[in-house]
Amino acid sequence: MKKDYSIIVGGAAGQGSRKAGLIIAKIFKKLGYFVYIYDDYQSLIKGGHNFSQIRISDEFIAGRREKIDVLVAFDKKTIDLHEKDLNTKGILIFNKNKNPEEKGIGIDADSIVKHLQGKPIMANTAMIGGFLKIIGINWSIAKNVLEKEFGEKDNLNMEIAKQAYDSVNTLTKIEKSKAKNPEYLMTGNEAAALGATKAGLDIYYAYPMTPASGILHYFAEHEKDLGVVTIQPENEIAVANEAIGSAYAGKRTMVASSSGGFALMSEAICLSAISETPVLFVNSQRMGPATGVPTYSGQSDLLFCINPGPGDFENFVAAPSNSEESAIWTGNLLNWSWKYQTPSILLLDKELSEGTFSVSKNIFKGIRKEKELLWNKKGEYKRYSITESGISPLSFPGTKDALIKTSSYEHDESGLTVEENEAIITAMQEKRIRKFEEMKKIADSEDAIKIYGNKKSKIAVISWGFTAGAVREASENLGLKFVQPILMSPFPVKQMIKALQDVEEIILVENNTTGQLGVLMAMNGIYADKKVLKYTSRPFTIEELEDRITKAMKV
Amino acid sequence: METKKINLDTNCPNTWCPGCGDFGILMAFKQAVTSMIESGTPKENIVITGDIGCSSKIADYLGLNSFIGLHGRSISLAEGIKMGNPDLKVFAFLGDGGCLDEGISHLIHAAKRNTDITVIMHNNRLFALTTGQFTAVTPKGLKTRSTPSGSIEEPLNPLELLIASNASFIARAYSSRIEDVKNLVLEGAEHKGFSFIEILQPCVSFYNTIEFYNERVYYSQNPNLESKESALKLAREWNYNGEGRIPLGVMYKTDRPVFESETLSLVPRKEDFEKCLKTHS
Numbered sequence A: 001m002k003k004d005y006s007i008i009v010g011g012a013a014g015q016g017s018r019k020a021g022l023i024i025a026k027i028f029k030k031l032g033y034f035v036y037i038y039d040d041y042q043s044l045i046k047g048g049h050n051f052s053q054i055r056i057s058d059e060f061i062a063g064r065r066e067k068i069d070v071l072v073a074f075d076k077k078t079i080d081l082h083e084k085d086l087n088t089k090g091i092l093i094f095n096k097n098k099n100p101e102e103k104g105i106g107i108d109a110d111s112i113v114k115h116l117q118g119k120p121i122m123a124n125t126a127m128i129g130g131f132l133k134i135i136g137i138n139w140s141i142a143k144n145v146l147e148k149e150f151g152e153k154d155n156l157n158m159e160i161a162k163q164a165y166d167s168v169n170t171l172t173k174i175e176k177s178k179a180k181n182p183e184y185l186m187t188g189n190e191a192a193a194l195g196a197t198k199a200g201l202d203i204y205y206a207y208p209m210t211p212a213s214g215i216l217h218y219f220a221e222h223e224k225d226l227g228v229v230t231i232q233p234e235n236e237i238a239v240a241n242e243a244i245g246s247a248y249a250g251k252r253t254m255v256a257s258s259s260g261g262f263a264l265m266s267e268a269i270c271l272s273a274i275s276e277t278p279v280l281f282v283n284s285q286r287m288g289p290a291t292g293v294p295t296y297s298g299q300s301d302l303l304f305c306i307n308p309g310p311g312d313f314e315n316f317v318a319a320p321s322n323s324e325e326s327a328i329w330t331g332n333l334l335n336w337s338w339k340y341q342t343p344s345i346l347l348l349d350k351e352l353s354e355g356t357f358s359v360s361k362n363i364f365k366g367i368r369k370e371k372e373l374l375w376n377k378k379g380e381y382k383r384y385s386i387t388e389s390g391i392s393p394l395s396f397p398g399t400k401d402a403l404i405k406t407s408s409y410e411h412d413e414s415g416l417t418v419e420e421n422e423a424i425i426t427a428m429q430e431k432r433i434r435k436f437e438e439m440k441k442i443a444d445s446e447d448a449i450k451i452y453g454n455k456k457s458k459i460a461v462i463s464w465g466f467t468a469g470a471v472r473e474a475s476e477n478l479g480l481k482f483v484q485p486i487l488m489s490p491f492p493v494k495q496m497i498k499a500l501q502d503v504e505e506i507i508l509v510e511n512n513t514t515g516q517l518g519v520l521m522a523m524n525g526i527y528a529d530k531k532v533l534k535y536t537s538r539p540f541t542i543e544e545l546e547d548r549i550t551k552a553m554k555v
Numbered sequence B: 001m002e003t004k005k006i007n008l009d010t011n012c013p014n015t016w017c018p019g020c021g022d023f024g025i026l027m028a029f030k031q032a033v034t035s036m037i038e039s040g041t042p043k044e045n046i047v048i049t050g051d052i053g054c055s056s057k058i059a060d061y062l063g064l065n066s067f068i069g070l071h072g073r074s075i076s077l078a079e080g081i082k083m084g085n086p087d088l089k090v091f092a093f094l095g096d097g098g099c100l101d102e103g104i105s106h107l108i109h110a111a112k113r114n115t116d117i118t119v120i121m122h123n124n125r126l127f128a129l130t131t132g133q134f135t136a137v138t139p140k141g142l143k144t145r146s147t148p149s150g151s152i153e154e155p156l157n158p159l160e161l162l163i164a165s166n167a168s169f170i171a172r173a174y175s176s177r178i179e180d181v182k183n184l185v186l187e188g189a190e191h192k193g194f195s196f197i198e199i200l201q202p203c204v205s206f207y208n209t210i211e212f213y214n215e216r217v218y219y220s221q222n223p224n225l226e227s228k229e230s231a232l233k234l235a236r237e238w239n240y241n242g243e244g245r246i247p248l249g250v251m252y253k254t255d256r257p258v259f260e261s262e263t264l265s266l267v268p269r270k271e272d273f274e275k276c277l278k279t280h281s
């Protein structure tokens, strides 16, 4: 039978439950499991309740279950909130010094730390140590991962972990998995940063906004290893315009924000479009409108990303669902932005940005920088030369004998403003339209949508973004077909129609109030029969989806 | 030895009103650029950015690399270009509206971080291209199309603001004094770090200040260029409202670390992607 375990590690904000969750996940990764971590926290620094839900399985997973097998509680509130989610055979592990009355397995975490003269925060190390013994992990495996996490010189944390490990008995044994042993654990944000780097990113600009800030932190922390210049300007408008300036100078740039901050870049997206200056914009959406629910999930920016600003233009939009897709599509979009000299939008969401997923080793080997169309240095250079494909060869300032004139005004072939000459204005608009037609060919390429589950089923479930991970699993469990569009603009109409041609009923699942993918599909002549929507600002669980999709099928 | 004539013209028809101060700025800037090229700056390494406004049309009239961006964002665009290729000489053109209304945050931060660009602000003390409305530097009481009973706001003193923002080069010029404009542009371009040049520019159509300036401007080099106190004293001689003399020339100049070189010095040439990947295993 398929192995599938869920563990919650929770505590007060500042108690380090997230870090503890990641360490536990790394140990399971070592045992060969696929891992997915759901991180739950509020928009505050101290005093709230945080928890990480680690799910491990010998198959790829990207969604959370309602029921858990182990609860590791750093504080009383975690017990109060999550004890009800424990399976009948579930194990509660808690800090005995904080909750002496509790039933379950207590660890003398505070006493161990005190005895070894550690800091109070190190109680979480003791909790991890005890937990590992209880679920039957060999000390040699635990030691290996812990040493890597704490750093070789940190004997204190190691001693605390070991003493806690020795203080309890093994209750159950989680065996090694026979899975493919996925290589990496990373969040969607981290994967996006790495994917962009592989596709030749030179400069990253961003102003902080959850849940996009992880990309900024990651680039800043790894600036030396990745060689990506990382800059935090004064606001999102500066971010976007500086990125456009650097791209004009020949550097690949990416920017990111979340919903409201992304909206501030709207005019710059239009500038990128009319001036044909490539920039990759990342919108890690939160539940909106405006400030919305900052640290929780929603998928309500799809239609805005399809039409992110005034004027007639098309831009790429891709919405990956897990870290592998995040890496691949960030790479794709950066390359395509340069190939077609257009803005692109990578649409992430809170759960994808901050959730941790297993990623296989070869993903990054497949991402590389693809060359853009450059001027051949013959004849007079014209930035906006009229071509059949609509794509004009690029050249950058500093090139001898070339004048590179670029503009947000409608312009002639050499980039000078035109207002009077209708023929030139028409020709320029049509040049860009031809480019959009070229972009549509990408939508016909095979990776724009994914199909899973029972391919013969007459019922197809459709979902997108992070939500797709859980919906795919639930659909497979229910024996249904599952279709996930990843490229949202240009919309892969042909592929979608083909995927749905023998289907009698389409059920749409989204994390928003209006069913935005449904609207986009309808704009392309594809109509969903039923909608399963959730807008509590929390993602679907697998059980909840199985239940709601089953109910939808019956009506 | 024969030098090739430097052509800085384009075939874009000029649509400025006859008598506009922008013509003087165009002429002076061409002279300055010609002199830069003659003394060794490759023409292809010069880039100008424009905002949206009468002033920014200058980019269409100059046979130089240029990028006309969005209203208020000329400085950000210039900063991005400089970061993208620090070998370029970057000038950001814009009007007082773009600089001090729509995009004032970029001005302050560019000065603060000492990015190595030269900002040239055409100051006609109103929005001209939109047919005359008040800006941050419109004198109190001036009747404009959006203030028919006279503007009720006190004007901002941009030079004081720049001193407070730690700009490392601050100068003021007057569009009718072409030789001065040219020299200040050259000095600003040579300065390593952020340079700001305000050019008083009469708008003959909506706010004709030619006589007003002719009577009041005088050249006054700050004797102690690194002193903020004396710079402030000079900056405060005229409050952008009414009377008083108007000093021109360099008001403040100091050397401090440049943003682009500081930033790029943090990033090594040799990258180690694999090392970064390993942190995920």
Ligand SMILES: Cc1ncc(C[n+]2csc(CCOP(=O)(O)OP(=O)(O)O)c2C)c(N)n1
Pocket: B051, B052, B053, B054, B055, B056, B070, B071, B094, B095, B096, B097, B098, B099, B122, B124, B126, B127, B128, B129, B130, B135
């Ligand atoms: C975002 C945006 N807002 C408003 C405008 C309209 N607009 C065009 S030019 C301009 C003001 C120009 O004034 P200024 O920057 O002082 O330049 P001037 O025309 O006086 O040289 C405005 C408000 C615009 N183009 N873009």
Ligand code: SF4
Pocket: B015, B016, B017, B019, B020, B021, B022, B054, B055, B124, B128, B129, B202, B203, B204, B205, B206
């Ligand atoms: S409106 Fe004023 S600023 Fe604009 S071109 Fe005419 S005179 Fe010059």
